Amino acid sequence: MVDHIYLDYAATTPVDPRVLNAMLPYFNETFGNPSSVHSYGQQAEAAVESARETVAAALNCRPDEIVFTSCGSESDNLAIRGTALAMREKTGANWILVSRAEHPAVSKTVEQLERHYGFQVEWLETDGAGTVSPETVKKAICKDTAIVSVMYANNEIGTVNPVADIAAICRAHHVPFHTDAVQAAAYLPVDAQSLGVDLMSLGAHKFYGPKGVGVIYVRKSTPIFPLQTGGGQESGLRAGTQNVPYIVGFAEALRFTAEERAQRIAHVRPLHDRIIGTILEEIPDSRLTGHPITRLPNHSSFAFKSTDGNLLLTLLDAAGFACSSGSACKTGNPEPSEVMNAIGLSREWGLGSLRVTLGAGTTPADVDAFLKALPELVKKARALS
Amino acid sequence: MEKKVVVAMSGGVDSSVAAALLKQQGYDVIGMMLRLWSETGREESNRCCTPDSMALARRVAARLDIPFYVVDAKELFYSTVVQSFLDGYAQGVTPNPCVICNRQIKWDFLLNHALALGADYLATGHYARKQETENGRWQLLRSTDRSKDQSYVLHVLTQEKLAKALFPAGEYPKPEIRKLARTFGLPTATRSDSQDLCFLAGEDYREFLRRNAPEIGHPGPILTRDGKVLGEHQGLAYYTIGQRKGLGVASPIPLYVLAKEAATNTLVIGSEEELGWRDLIAKDVNWISGETPKESFRAEVKTRYTAREAWAEITPLDFIQPGETFRSLNVRFDTPQRDITPGQAAVCYDGDLVLGGGTIE
Numbered sequence: 001m002v003d004h005i006y007l008d009y010a011a012t013t014p015v016d017p018r019v020l021n022a023m024l025p026y027f028n029e030t031f032g033n034p035s036s037v038h039s040y041g042q043q044a045e046a047a048v049e050s051a052r053e054t055v056a057a058a059l060n061c062r063p064d065e066i067v068f069t070s071c072g073s074e075s076d077n078l079a080i081r082g083t084a085l086a087m088r089e090k091t092g093a094n095w096i097l098v099s100r101a102e103h104p105a106v107s108k109t110v111e112q113l114e115r116h117y118g119f120q121v122e123w124l125e126t127d128g129a130g131t132v133s134p135e136t137v138k139k140a141i142c143k144d145t146a147i148v149s150v151m152y153a154n155n156e157i158g159t160v161n162p163v164a165d166i167a168a169i170c171r172a173h174h175v176p177f178h179t180d181a182v183q184a185a186a187y188l189p190v191d192a193q194s195l196g197v198d199l200m201s202l203g204a205h206k207f208y209g210p211k212g213v214g215v216i217y218v219r220k221s222t223p224i225f226p227l228q229t230g231g232g233q234e235s236g237l238r239a240g241t242q243n244v245p246y247i248v249g250f251a252e253a254l255r256f257t258a259e260e261r262a263q264r265i266a267h268v269r270p271l272h273d274r275i276i277g278t279i280l281e282e283i284p285d286s287r288l289t290g291h292p293i294t295r296l297p298n299h300s301s302f303a304f305k306s307t308d309g310n311l312l313l314t315l316l317d318a319a320g321f322a323c324s325s326g327s328a329c330k331t332g333n334p335e336p337s338e339v340m341n342a343i344g345l346s347r348e349w350g351l352g353s354l355r356v357t358l359g360a361g362t363t364p365a366d367v368d369a370f371l372k373a374l375p376e377l378v379k380k381a382r383a384l385s
Numbered sequence: 386m387e388k389k390v391v392v393a394m395s396g397g398v399d400s401s402v403a404a405a406l407l408k409q410q411g412y413d414v415i416g417m418m419l420r421l422w423s424e425t426g427r428e429e430s431n432r433c434c435t436p437d438s439m440a441l442a443r444r445v446a447a448r449l450d451i452p453f454y455v456v457d458a459k460e461l462f463y464s465t466v467v468q469s470f471l472d473g474y475a476q477g478v479t480p481n482p483c484v485i486c487n488r489q490i491k492w493d494f495l496l497n498h499a500l501a502l503g504a505d506y507l508a509t510g511h512y513a514r515k516q517e518t519e520n521g522r523w524q525l526l527r528s529t530d531r532s533k534d535q536s537y538v539l540h541v542l543t544q545e546k547l548a549k550a551l552f553p554a555g556e557y558p559k560p561e562i563r564k565l566a567r568t569f570g571l572p573t574a575t576r577s578d579s580q581d582l583c584f585l586a587g588e589d590y591r592e593f594l595r596r597n598a599p600e601i602g603h604p605g606p607i608l609t610r611d612g613k614v615l616g617e618h619q620g621l622a623y624y625t626i627g628q629r630k631g632l633g634v635a636s637p638i639p640l641y642v643l644a645k646e647a648a649t650n651t652l653v654i655g656s657e658e659e660l661g662w663r664d665l666i667a668k669d670v671n672w673i674s675g676e677t678p679k680e681s682f683r684a685e686v687k688t689r690y691t692a693r694e695a696w697a698e699i700t701p702l703d704f705i706q707p708g709e710t711f712r713s714l715n716v717r718f719d720t721p722q723r724d725i726t727p728g729q730a731a732v733c734y735d736g737d738l739v740l741g742g743g744t745i746e
Contacts, residue, residue: 311498314454318415318502333420334457380501 009359016208026245051251072182072203073105075216079199086223087146100342129291130159152184157290158299167196209253213246268298307352326353390506391499396438399510405569406553416446416453422463474622477647478728488541508551523547525739530558540742605650618652627724661721667743670712
């Protein structure tokens with residue numbers, strides 16, 4: 001077995017040992033149910049509320065604006081479905097504006113609202129870099145708009161959207177604005193005030209926290225209905241006994257991320273620049289996907305003409321490199337992703353996408369080895385395609 | 386460093402055990418599955434579908450702690466295997482898609498992928514064996530378990546490909562393979578054997594043809610050898626040589642399909658005594674040794690995957706043109722054979738040894 005080099009931090013990250021240690025006591029020492037009256041319950045409740053304060057500090061918001069969920073996808077679901085339904089009941093607004101280049105947690109939710117709940121959807125076009133311009137939102141928004149959703153940073157192509165500008169337009173029209181910040185949170189500031197968003201989704205495992213816990217920020221007085229009903233946990237917005245150790249883990253991971261943001265960026269950015277520069281220079285018929293500058297500092301993504309992206313991933317894995325692609329799928333059925341279509345890539349290019357995302361564990365030697373191996377592997381994949 | 390081998394996994398018990406055996410023998414094993422074509426509307430609507438077999442193969446790979454990849458061969462499979470299946474029936478022959486798949490997909494496309502991954506070998510779950518001769522040539526042999534032998538579809542292997550092939554399952558009888566699957570703790574141990582062609586999805590091939598090649602279902606006359614009209618057939622593709630049931634002809638004696646004449650769209654039927662031929666010609670012949678035998682020889686010949694082999698005199702015929710050699714062979718059976726069917730393969734055996742074979746004309 002070859003030693004593997006992990007270059008897929010946008011898919012998930014390992015749990016920071018400091019985070020893991022903070023979580024451990026809440027499995028079997030401080031194990032109470034936060035809703036219980038007794039002291040066990042009170043200790044667990046204190047842990048959850050303290051975590052909520054930590055998260056609120058990182059997001060520059062009030063603790064009661066933080067709702068813990070099971071993952072980023074659940075947060076997207078709650079934000080969009082919960083707010084769309086509440087807005088329609090409150091104002092009769094029936095339109096949803098959403099970017100064409102969204103994570104399926106958003107786009108599939110919107111499609112369901114259209115098909116089964118009678119909402120009308122306007123898909124906001126992006127430019128070739130995957131950016132949604134504020135002007136596009138300005139043109140589309142009206143008094144019948146129930147919610148606008150545009151992601152902060154794109155998971156497939158790394159492009160960062162002008163979220164604050166879009167939020168300002170929505171605010172002027174009194175329309176709730178949601179952003180999926182699941183990818184962005186690892187490197188970009190997630191200050192709810194300076195961004196001006198009303199709803200924002202996060203997931204811990206993208207920034208060295210555990211899988212299985214997420215957050216939705218809900219600005220005070222934003223109309224929203226719960227999707228999961230039951231006990232009144234999480235201000236009645238998300239019923240179910242809180243996952244105490246994971247909530248603690250979320251908060252610790254986010255705290256370290258906020259504290260160490262500058263060092264983390266300083267670590268990945270030069271490596272990321274080298275990857276982009278070398279690949280575009282050394283591999284013929286290659287191009288960067290997403291925005292060349294306004295993109296996540298750890299995220300590089302490419303399209304190779306006439307290349308089976310799935311096969312390239314297989315060759316890379318066999319050579320010891322774990323990467324990802326916008327067209328690959330574990331069942332080997334290649335279709336360009338919606339994002340590839342949204343940015344206007346033809347099938348010839350869209351099937352040959354590659355995503356290389358770096359993290360705390362990436363060393364310059366890893367990047368050297370990767371850049372040395374890749375051109376030959378692309379050649380091999382092209383020969384077999 | 387251990388030798389690297391890619392195992393073609395199907396989610397069935399044979400290829401799972403093949404992978405487990407190779408792992409046990411110390412190879413560096415990679416599992417690979419081909420994503421093949423399935424009819425539109427009959428595949429899952431989700432592009433990331435997890436059909437049973439893929440999920441099972443993945444679980445086997447996880448159990449064996451080997452990497453597992455799926456390779457897309459949808460378009461290639463359609464343009465080679467399915468298309469020749471449809472074309473064959475349109476031309477009145479009964480093609481053998483497994484032979485074409487082994488030649489074009491498994492031992493070409495997949496083998497190239499395995500080699501690109503740095504593998505030394507490609508292994509499959511086929512029931513067959515190979516051995517090396519004293520002068521470094523490779524021989525293809527029947528499996529130990531004659532009832533499961535699959536060497537028939539492997540007669541297309543050249544020396545070059547056979548050198549890179551491994552058939553770990555071929556050394557064991559089928560019940561032993563199932564026992565091994567249980568010993569290895571494989572989730573495929575109790576999975577039933579696959580029947581029929583993979584892309585038919587368990588359906589009768591006639592239904593498949595009706596949907597995918599409706600134009601070949603032209604009714605035509607049913608005649609006897611001497612030209613007497615006995616009825617109308619529903620399209621030649623729906624009948625096979627030797628077929629008795631479902632002819633829709635009233636007769637005091639049992640009648641059989643003798644021939645399908647595509648040029649006149651005629652189905653020729655007759656009595657049992659009229660059935661059978663002593664001669665056949667096969668084209669696109671591959672001799673496993675890589676060399677055409679110099680003269681005629683006696684061998685056993687199998688004309689269908691499920692047919693019993695019969696003794697015959699074989700005369701190889703090479704037709705040499707500048708730059709290309711067309712190999713064919715002539716078979717004269719000792720006794721008439723009933724189900725010689727154009728499109729199927731005629732494969733020659735010397736005991737357990739597979740000598741070669743080709744497509745019946």
